[in-house]
Amino acid sequence: MRTARYGRKIRKLYEQADEKRKKRYECPRCGKRSVKRVSYALWECRSCGAKIAGAAYSLTSEAGETSKRVLAAGAKGE
Numbered sequence: 001m002r003t004a005r006y007g008r009k010i011r012k013l014y015e016q017a018d019e020k021r022k023k024r025y026e027c028p029r030c031g032k033r034s035v036k037r038v039s040y041a042l043w044e045c046r047s048c049g050a051k052i053a054g055a056a057y058s059l060t061s062e063a064g065e066t067s068k069r070v071l072a073a074g075a076k077g078e
């Protein structure tokens with residue numbers, strides 16, 4: 001990565017994204033605030049185990065979409 005090309009602006013954006021990433025989100029399946037990011041664009045509910053394919057750094061940015069994309073627990077693939 002050519003870091004020299006990216007200045008403070010990018011770093012600021014990254015920090016904001018990082019803050020969002022650490023937050024917990026409401027589970028579209030059970031409604032509890034126990035959804036945590038487990039890997040890139042993949043979120044998991046600690047309560048009911050639902051896996052959600054969301055945005056990379058924030059689940060809420062696509063809140064309307066995520067409920068449609070809740071993966072069944074124990075589903076094959078992803």
Ligand SMILES: [Zn+2]
Nearest residue numbers: 027030045048
């Ligand atoms: Zn849940």
